[in-house]
Amino acid sequence: MRNLKLVLEYDGTDFAGWQVQPGQRTVQGELEAALTRITGEKIAVCVAGRTDAGVHALGQVVSFYTGSALAPYVFVAGLNRHLPGDVAALRAEDAPEGFNAKRDAVGKWYRYLVRDGSVRLALERDRAWRITHRLDLEAMRRAARALVGEHDFSSFRSATCEATSPVKELRRIEVFRDGAGRLVIDLWASAFLKQMARTIVGTLAETGSGKRRPEEMTGVLAARDRRAAGATAPRDCT
Structure with a gap:
């Protein structure tokens, strides 16, 4: 074999x-x-x-x-x-003998796209989350900085997550606009808990909408309680 x-x-x-x-x-x-x-x-x-x-x-x-x-x-x-x-x-x-795609993964990259503002593009209906108002990019960046590092991400995991430990290393997170004007959220981690990436995105979107202050992200992380974080961003982007 x-x-x-x-x-x-x-x-x-x-x-x-x-x-x-x-x-x-x-x-x-x-x-x-x-x-x-x-x-x-x-x-x-x-x-x-x-x-x-x-x-x-x-x-x-x-x-x-x-x-x-x-x-x-x-x-x-x-x-x-x-x-x-x-x-x-x-x-x-x-x-090599013994190589296992899951066990030997050294990291994972997750990208989420948001189309915020008044423009709606038909070809992005399955590619970008549509938010009708403009998000505050700098506020989202400030909130995101609190998440970088090794933490207990219980506040961002699904209730049905089967991971044995909620501790993961979020190595890097970037929030920026691409050439098409979309808001891009890139996350690099050792691994992700179930719905962790999309819950981070949803919480950042609430920050960008002014519903949360950037400084609150530290408390959300420390709470280790899913109720402390924001809504999970949609998976189908429709």
Whole structure:
């Protein structure tokens, strides 16, 4: 058996998330079905980080074992023939014995887009959260600084989060406007708790709307209580 590492890109709009769920269309389900068509094997993949319904991926890392002797580039070509149009295999390579996409992930990057103001663009309906008023960028940046570092992020985790520890390292957070005028929130972390990134975004949006003062973020973090943080930003951006 050999161990392969695969990098995927996908549009999460029409998926019920990454993980296989009975009766639901999922990225994992589509990928494993395509791998079976290529290899004739029943393959279970390991993913660096599961994504929720409606969440997209630019570089999702997956690992799996196979008895197939196909070259990595043949796997990529074969997957792109069998995968649906909203999932693409970008590259593949042989991985060392024991490599595990989840366990060996060194960090994760999450990007959230916001279209704030009076302009509504049809082509962004599945790509950016629509907020009809302008957000205060500097206030959001000031609030975000309090979150950087290793902390207990219980105030930002879902009640259904199954992580054994709420302590994560948020290594970096940037809030800026891109060339299209959208507000971009980039987060880099050792790992994210369930809904952690979107709850941070929702709390920052409340700060940018003037509903919270930037200085309050320290208290929200220290509370270790989900009720202290803001609403979770939407996953489908509609």
